[in-house]
Amino acid sequence: MMSNAIESPFHLENRRRQISETLYAEIAELTYKQCGVDLRIGKRELVSARLAKKAQEIECDSIECYYRTVKSDHSGQMLIAMLDALTTNHTAFLRERQHFDYLAQRASSLFMGRQSLRIWSAAAATGEEVYTLLMVLIEALQLPFPSAHIESCLQVLGTDISTKALEVADAGIYCAEKLDPLPLNWQKKYFLRGKASASGMFRVRPELRRMACFSRLNLIEPIPSHQLYPAIFCRNAMIYFDQETKRRVVKSLISCLEPKGLLMIGHAESLTGVSNELTYLHPALYQNQEQQSTVPLDKSGSAT
Numbered sequence: 553m554m555s556n557a558i559e560s561p562f563h564l565e566n567r568r569r570q571i572s573e574t575l576y577a578e579i580a581e582l583t584y585k586q587c588g589v590d591l592r593i594g595k596r597e598l599v600s601a602r603l604a605k606k607a608q609e610i611e612c613d614s615i616e617c618y619y620r621t622v623k624s625d626h627s628g629q630m631l632i633a634m635l636d637a638l639t640t641n642h643t644a645f646l647r648e649r650q651h652f653d654y655l656a657q658r659a660s661s662l663f664m665g666r667q668s669l670r671i672w673s674a675a676a677a678t679g680e681e682v683y684t685l686l687m688v689l690i691e692a693l694q695l696p697f698p699s700a701h702i703e704s705c706l707q708v709l710g711t712d713i714s715t716k717a718l719e720v721a722d723a724g725i726y727c728a729e730k731l732d733p734l735p736l737n738w739q740k741k742y743f744l745r746g747k748a749s750a751s752g753m754f755r756v757r758p759e760l761r762r763m764a765c766f767s768r769l770n771l772i773e774p775i776p777s778h779q780l781y782p783a784i785f786c787r788n789a790m791i792y793f794d795q796e797t798k799r800r801v802v803k804s805l806i807s808c809l810e811p812k813g814l815l816m817i818g819h820a821e822s823l824t825g826v827s828n829e830l831t832y833l834h835p836a837l838y839q840n841q842e843q844q845s846t847v848p849l850d851k852s853g854s855a856t
């Protein structure tokens with residue numbers, strides 16, 4: 553019989569998952585302040601499950617001990633890792649494909665008169681949206697692939713708050729099932745099949761990989777670039793934001809859109825009451841007004 557002094561793995565796991573109401577409230581508040589993700593109501597189970605895993609990784613036997621360690625890490629790296637764990641990075645190739653069909657139809661007119669076309673995926677997660685955008689545009693514009701020429705004329709920027717998700721995006725390596733939504737000829741054209749120990753895995757071809765650029769960007773902070781984009785994808789991130797945060801984020805996304813530029817959001821998201829600067833075109837698809845607003849924004853994204 554097991555001695556009472558030795559805790560079974562089951563009990564240890566259970567104890568590790570426990571989180572008091574006060575600690576849950578503190579962590580949810582910090583997450584909200586840091587990245588806008590609102591876990592303050594009804595997400596105690598999610599917070600406890602995800603942080604118990606983080607606690608286990610660093611051999612803490614409780615979430616409280618893990619959180620104390622995060623707070624005492626002055627480098628800020630542990631906080632970034634905690635936020636990584638609390639964000640949801642689910643995505644897929646060709647996800648919500650209506651947007652890609654629309655973009656394919658509009659690709660020639662978007663490209664017209666430009667030497668290069670740059671699109672921004674503002675909640676890129678593990679990169680599938682970015683690579684989908686590239687493949688869709690190459691196909692729609694009938695660009696020769698691979699070719700050095702198109703690498704300079706088509707670029708997609710992928711940003712996200714999650715460093716862990718961005719590492720996957722950056723590597724561009726996916727398991728076979730992930731490629732299922734893509735037509736077979738695209739899989740062959742744009743991916744390299746892994747061999748030996750990498751069997752069952754696919755790597756984005758380097759020629760496509762070079763057309764993507766990934767970096768960490770927190771959407772609730774001022775955007776450190778004055779580049780204007782003809783289209784921005786910000787899909788399935790705002791669903792975790794409250795109305796006030798959505799307003800700020802949409803305001804700063806608009807400041808990065810060309811006049812008449814397109815903003816794509818997730819189909820489960822809504823911009824009702826969020827902005828009157830955008831025109832609704834189709835479900836989850838909005839267009840910026842013709843004239844770029846010249847009103848300067850303060851740090852909160854409000855017009856001054």
Ligand SMILES: C[S@@+](CC[C@H](N)C(=O)[O-])C[C@H]1O[C@@H](n2cnc3c(N)ncnc32)[C@H](O)[C@@H]1O
Pocket residue numbers: 586587588589639640641642643644647674675676677678681711712713714717769770771772786787788789792818
């Ligand atoms: C569910 S994924 C959506 C991925 C992709 N856009 C799609 O629709 O398939 C949501 C992404 O938003 C990111 N996110 C959440 N809050 C963010 C913030 N404040 N700044 C930047 N990215 C954020 C998360 O890290 C996550 O990768």
